[in-house]
Amino acid sequence: MKSPDVIVVGGGISGLALAFFAARDGKQVLVLESSERIGGCLDSRRHGDYWFELGAHTCYNSYTTLIEILEGTGMMGKLVPRGDARKVFGLLRGGKLTTMGPLSVLFQFNPFELLLSMPVGLFASKAGRSTAEYYGKLLGRNNFAKVLGPFLSAVPSQSADGFPAEGAGSLFKKRPRREDVIKTWTLQGGLGTIAEAIAKVPGIQVRSGCAVQHVVRTAAGYQVATAGGEVLDAPLLAMAVPPAAASQLLQSAEPELAQALAAIQMASVDTLGAVVAKDGLPLPELAFVVPLQDTFFSAVTRDAVPDASHRGVSFHFRPGQTAEQQRARMCEVLGVPNEKLLATFARHTELPSPQVGHGERVAALDAAVAGRPMALCGNYFAGLAIEDCVARSKAEWLRLNPAG
Numbered sequence: 469m470k471s472p473d474v475i476v477v478g479g480g481i482s483g484l485a486l487a488f489f490a491a492r493d494g495k496q497v498l499v500l501e502s503s504e505r506i507g508g509c510l511d512s513r514r515h516g517d518y519w520f521e522l523g524a525h526t527c528y529n530s531y532t533t534l535i536e537i538l539e540g541t542g543m544m545g546k547l548v549p550r551g552d553a554r555k556v557f558g559l560l561r562g563g564k565l566t567t568m569g570p571l572s573v574l575f576q577f578n579p580f581e582l583l584l585s586m587p588v589g590l591f592a593s594k595a596g597r598s599t600a601e602y603y604g605k606l607l608g609r610n611n612f613a614k615v616l617g618p619f620l621s622a623v624p625s626q627s628a629d630g631f632p633a634e635g636a637g638s639l640f641k642k643r644p645r646r647e648d649v650i651k652t653w654t655l656q657g658g659l660g661t662i663a664e665a666i667a668k669v670p671g672i673q674v675r676s677g678c679a680v681q682h683v684v685r686t687a688a689g690y691q692v693a694t695a696g697g698e699v700l701d702a703p704l705l706a707m708a709v710p711p712a713a714a715s716q717l718l719q720s721a722e723p724e725l726a727q728a729l730a731a732i733q734m735a736s737v738d739t740l741g742a743v744v745a746k747d748g749l750p751l752p753e754l755a756f757v758v759p760l761q762d763t764f765f766s767a768v769t770r771d772a773v774p775d776a777s778h779r780g781v782s783f784h785f786r787p788g789q790t791a792e793q794q795r796a797r798m799c800e801v802l803g804v805p806n807e808k809l810l811a812t813f814a815r816h817t818e819l820p821s822p823q824v825g826h827g828e829r830v831a832a833l834d835a836a837v838a839g840r841p842m843a844l845c846g847n848y849f850a851g852l853a854i855e856d857c858v859a860r861s862k863a864e865w866l867r868l869n870p871a872g
Contacts, residue, residue, distance in 0.1 A: 472498035472673075475692050475702040477680050477717070480508020481854060482845040483708030484666040484674075485861035488537050490704075491671035493865075493872055498702070499672065500694065502679035506667060509847070509854070512658025515743040515811040519658040520770040520780025522741045522815045524854050526550065527659065529651050530643035531855040533862050534662075541665040546656040547649070550772035554652060558757035560801065567752050576615045581608030598824050599639065600629035614760060622758045622766035624852050625784035626735040630823045636830045636850055637822025643855065654773055659854075685721040689841050704868055706843040708861070710734070710818050714844070725836040725844075731829050732848050735821040737765075740794045741782035741813045742802075749779050750803040763789050763797055778810070820848035843868055 474490045476483040479501025487497040505511070511523035527534060538544050559566045559576070589606030597605075599620060604612040620628040620639060632638045645651075655661050667674045679695040689703035707714045715729035753774070757767040763786055770780040783798050791814070799806055830849050837844050843864035850856040866872075 472496045472700070472702045474498070474704040474706060475500065475690065475700055476706040476708055477683070477692065477714075478508075478706075478708030478845075479503075479506040479663075479674055479676060480708060480846075480857075481510050481663065482508070482847065482857045482861050483706060484663055485533075485537060485858040486706045486708060486843055486845050486865050487672045487674075488540065488666050488669060489862050489865040490869070491669050492540060493869055495671060495704075495869075497672045498700065499667075499674040500678045500680055500692070501674065501676045504677045506674055506676055507660045507663030509817070509857075510659045510663050511815060512660030513741060513813045514658075515778065515780075518743060518775055518778040518780065519660075520741060520743065520782065521654075521658055521660075521768070522739050522782050522813055523817075524659055525654075525768050525782075526554075526772075527653055527854060529646045529649040529653075531853075531858075532644060532646055533859045534855055535646055535649055536862075537662070537666065537858060541662075541669060543655065543662065543665050546661070547653045548656055548773055549650045550652045550654060551774060553753045553769070553771035553774065554755045556752070556754040558752070558754050560757055560759040560762060565751075565757065565801075567754055573615065573619065577607060577611045581611050584608065585611070594633035596824060597633045598629060599631045599633050602633035618760050618765075619758055622756065622784075624819065625737045625739075625765045625817075626819060626821055630821070632822060632824050632826055635827045637820075637826035638851065641851065641853075641856075680717060683717045683721045690721070704841050704843075706845055706861075706864070708843075708845040710846065711820070711848050712818070714846075722836070722840070722842070725833070725840075728829070728832045728836045729844075731832070733821045733823055734818050736787045737817045737819055738785045738787070738789065738794065739782050739815040739817065740785065740791075740798055741780065741815075742798060742809045743778050743780045743811045744802070744804060744808055745810065746775065746777055746779050748804060748808050751779075751781075751801075753779075757801065763793070767798075767801060819852060820846075822848070822851075841868065 473495040474497045476499040490497045509523040585608040681693045684691040690705040692700045711729040711732040715726045718726040753771040765784045767783045845861045849860045
């Protein structure tokens with residue numbers, strides 16, 4: 469592709485989603501991804517025919533923009549419903565694992581603190597408050613710190629205490645649902661197959677292992693130079709990489725935008741996943757494990773999509789653990805010796821860590837990019853969910869190409 473209409477820097481789901489919408493409108497799109505793997509947070513790993521997730525684990529029928537992409541790539545027939553294990557989770561407290569259902573978490577709260585807090589907390593406003601401030605007021609500070617806080621932090625695999633209680637970056641959002649679609653689902657072969665399907669859409673060319681070195685603004689659009697010495701031009705550019713990387717690439721071309729990107733706060737997460745023989749794992753079948761105090765935020769299984777021979781689980785660790793410490797803790801929680809791990813996979817992720825005022829930071833980014841032939845995509849706008857990413861990409865493409 470010598471003369472693309474759009475160059476997308478970043479081959480995660482955000483960049484690929486923008487490429488999909490642009491190609492659907494007849495544009496020629498070149499996607500440049502620095503790593504050898506595409507998909508970003510859609511990270512399905514395989515051991516033989518068995519797959520499990522290191523990144524995002526679950527999708528819902530409220531992910532309407534993602535479903536639109538699946539319809540456009542012919543993948544709706546590959547949806548797989550998540551089974552009964554999705555209704556069971558494990559609570560790890562003091563080394564003891566207790567399995568329970570979603571409503572059982574209510575019995576973990578101190579009822580006296582609830583009675584004292586709720587009458588006042590029900591009338592508290594979310595505006596300008598963090599998740600810990602608002603829900604601590606609603607349920608009681610100890611109830612939040614000892615129960616709800618760890619459960620909420622398990623979702624983004626980082627402390628969610630400072631997340632905004634409402635608006636951009638918040639954990640809770642109301643979305644319309646597609647009633648004709650399974651309520652909670654994954655895909656045959658894992659969610660990573662979405663990235664593979666988008667890469668095959670006519671009009672899209674994906675180059676993995678192609679790092680971008682710098683970006684230059686030109687009279688006709690943007691010029692992108694790769695680490696391999698190639699120089700590429702396009703009238704439209706999409707930046708779909710983490711904010712720190714985007715800031716560095718845009719320092720000379722768009723200094724105001726680069727400065728706004730540098731204000732986005734980030735958090736590091738290390739994930740260690742393992743495949744074990746189904747008959748060799750004593751852990752009860754469940755969707756995930758939440759520890760109330762531990763070196764990891766959560767451990768998520770593939771048990772909701774059962775397999776006859778294997779089980780897979782991914783531990784999302786707090787920063788500061790060595791690979792040996794992570795592996796030892798994983799084996800301890802699973803109740804298996806190291807030699808029983810048939811395969812292990814590691815992943816390091818830099819995730820946005822939205823704090824109170826995140827909406828204002830996003831507004832500053834939108835103001836800085838307005839009027840430019842550039843899209844800004846990623847998981848650092850509305851939120852970290854897959855739907856937040858792809859919805860942002862679609863909105864940015866419509867801004868660049870309003871005529872369709």
